[in-house]
Amino acid sequence: MATLKRGREAVCFGRLAIARDKGKRPGCPASPIWIGPAARKKSTGQQVYEQFRQRLAAAYDQWGASRGTTPASFFDLMDQAIEFHSVLERAFPCDSVSGPFSGKAAVIGYWTALAESWEMLSSKTEAIVSEGDRVVWIGRVHWRHRRTLRTLETPKIDVWTVWQHRAIRYYEMVDSASYGRAIAAQEESVHQA
Template structure:
């Protein structure tokens, strides 16, 4: 059985979504949701831990908006830059850099990012994000009084 291949058109849509995410400072939810299958599985390395509750695992397109609203409630995007896209079969891995400021502590976390996507029928069915959780958790913890 042959493996599906990410089309040039789909890759261009993905590149556009990353650019829109940066340009909108993290408010272009609809652009992401349009790329996702109804049963998408979304995971983050932080896995919903305290201080990063928005990152809990999600299944289904209808739950993805909770990720975005939770992220925005606690964090303000400074920048999000995709730098490299690697395509193999039905998968795309995106390397880049991002920085967010925690709204409560006002501390900034800057990190490399790695996002792993899997597509089926030109829609995302899996997404997994990796970033420097030590920096993110440090930014989420208030300084001692």
């Protein structure tokens, strides 16, 4: 236990620090007050995630600067057995980029299909957040579909799960309704009915 200023005493329980008033008011029992994450040194595990976060930020920067033509930096971050998923899987199961993709070779196929189907107009990183074994990229992307020439401008969230310096799982979230309009899937299903 560490002693805090003003007569409070901190107790560390794993990741949280709890402070107890030391008799500030006569007759009142000590009451717990949440202070927040316990101060501790960065562990080796945290350093691994921070390094991964930095490498991921650089990969997104390169990818955005090249307008989606250089995904190789992402491949360096992936484990051979990565699981690649998207919110589009259920809505567009026959689409070549909707997934799921299992293994690095299949994921490289995803990036190939993406480049064949879409032209990136812009990509902007808004934040990269890490907690535990997850690193989350938050941003916006703007694409043009090569067949329909319609654009897709959407917020995008990518959740990367990391284990031993490598991404073992990826989950992508985009606006699926806008995606459907851009590939003209919604119109096609209306005409078929």
